[in-house]
Each structure stands twice: as C-alpha cells, then as structure tokens.
Amino acid sequence: MSKIHVTTTVNGDEVEFxxxxxETLLDVLRDxxxxxxxxxxxxxxxxxxxxxxVDGRLVxxxxxxxxxxxxxxxxxxxxxxxxxxLHPLQKKFIEYAALQCGICTPGILxxxxxxxxxxxxxxxxxxxxxxxGNLCRCTGYDKIIRAVMDTAKDMREAS
Numbered sequence: 001m002s003k004i005h006v007t008t009t010v011n012g013d014e015v016e017f018x019x020x021x022x023e024t025l026l027d028v029l030r031d032x033x034x035x036x037x038x039x040x041x042x043x044x045x046x047x048x049x050x051x052x053x054v055d056g057r058l059v060x061x062x063x064x065x066x067x068x069x070x071x072x073x074x075x076x077x078x079x080x081x082x083x084x085x086l087h088p089l090q091k092k093f094i095e096y097a098a099l100q101c102g103i104c105t106p107g108i109l110x111x112x113x114x115x116x117x118x119x120x121x122x123x124x125x126x127x128x129x130x131x132x133g134n135l136c137r138c139t140g141y142d143k144i145i146r147a148v149m150d151t152a153k154d155m156r157e158a159s
Contacts, residue, residue, distance in 0.1 A: 008069040010035065011079030019066040025059075026050045028066035029076060037077035037106040041135070048134030051107035052076050058114045060133075077106035080113060089113055089151045096147040100138030108134045112148045120156055124149060 003018040010033060017032045029035045029052070038061050041049030045060040052061045053075040080087045089112055092098070099105040108131060115122060115130040122130070127148050128141070136144065 004067045006067060006070045008071065009073045011075060017066070021065070021067055023066045024062050025052070025054075025064040025066050025069055025074075026061035028069070029061060029074075032066075035076050035078050038110075039103050039106060041103055041107075046133075046135070047104070048107040048111060048131075049104050051110045051134065053110060053114055056114075056117075058111055075110070077109050080109060087113065088154055089116070089148070092147040092151045092154075093144075096143045096150070098139060098143040098147040100136075104134055104136040104138075108136065108144060112144075112151075116148070116152055116155065120152060120159075122149075122152060127152075 004021055005016065005018055007014065007016045009015070015033060017028060019028050019032060026038055026040055029038055038052055039049040040062055041047035043062050045063040048060065050061040051058055053059070054064065054069070054072050080090060089109060093105065093109065111131055111134055115127065119126065124145060127145050131144065
C-alpha cells in the first residue's frame with residue numbers, strides 16, 4: 001500500500017509525515033510524531049482519551065485519519081504548557097488531585113481547555129456537559145469539575 005505525504009501544523013510547529021491511508025490521526029501522533037499524550041482508550045470515539053483539537057474543534061483522534069490532517073492545525077496535550085510553565089488548568093488538576101492513572105487526563109485537559117477558550121465563564125452544568133464525552137474510571141468527576149471551574153475563575157480574574 002502506498003504512503004500518503006501530509007504536511008500539517010502540530011502544537012504550532014509545521015510537521016511532515018508519511019502515513020498509510022488507513023492510519024488514524026492517533027496512530028500518527030503516537031507512532032510517527034512521538035506525541036504520546038493522547039491515549040487509545042476505546043478506538044471507537046466513546047471515551048475521549050484521544051481528544052485533540054483540529055482547527056480549534058475538539059475531535060477524537062482515533063476517529064480521524066492521519067491523511068485528513070493535511071493543511072490542518074492540530075493541538076495536543078503536549079502543546080498546552082508554555083515550555084516549562086504549566087497551563088493554569090494543568091496546575092489546578094495537580095492542586096485538586098484531579099488525575100490518577102493518566103489515561104483520561106490528556107483528553108480531559110484538551111477538552112477543558114477547548115471549553116474555556118470558547119466560554120470563559122461556564123456553569124458547572126456546562127462543564128459537565130462539555131466533558132461528558134471524556135470517561136474517567138479513577139478519580140470520579142467532582143475533582144475534575146472543581147479544577148475546571150476554579151481555573152475558569154482564576155483566568156477571568158487575571159484578564
């Protein structure tokens with residue numbers, strides 16, 4: 001089978017890769033670009049562990065083909081921090097102990113950041129609704145929701 005040449009932007013950097021036409025974006029990120037933050041939890045788009053942003057839209061990378069990334073801008077969990085400086089959301093997840101095993105955390109962070117970029121003042125119901133596609137079996141959701149709500153408050157106060 002022939003390989004497809006793809007040029008895209010990942011976390012602000014232009015990248016090129018060759019992929020099989022059936023290879024998912026998740027596989028490309030992990031196996032070709034060595035960005036292992038996104039995890040495969042289900043392979044069917046039901047758990048959210050592989051969530052990334054594609055042109056600002058939240059997507060399950062296990063459901064998108066790598067070839068479809070051509071010309072797109074992709075943001076992964078690896079791009080959330082500014083160098084060594086953690087994003088406020090990452091700091092709050094640590095503060096609230098809103099992570100455990102780490103399988104779901106990258107997808108939840110990407111989804112929560114996407115929400116806060118769209119809505120800097122979400123209600124708890126809106127946060128719960130937005131993160132409903134991200135499943136966590138370790139922490140329960142209370143710590144996660146509190147971390148996102150507190151981050152939103154801090155970011156509003158800082159701006």
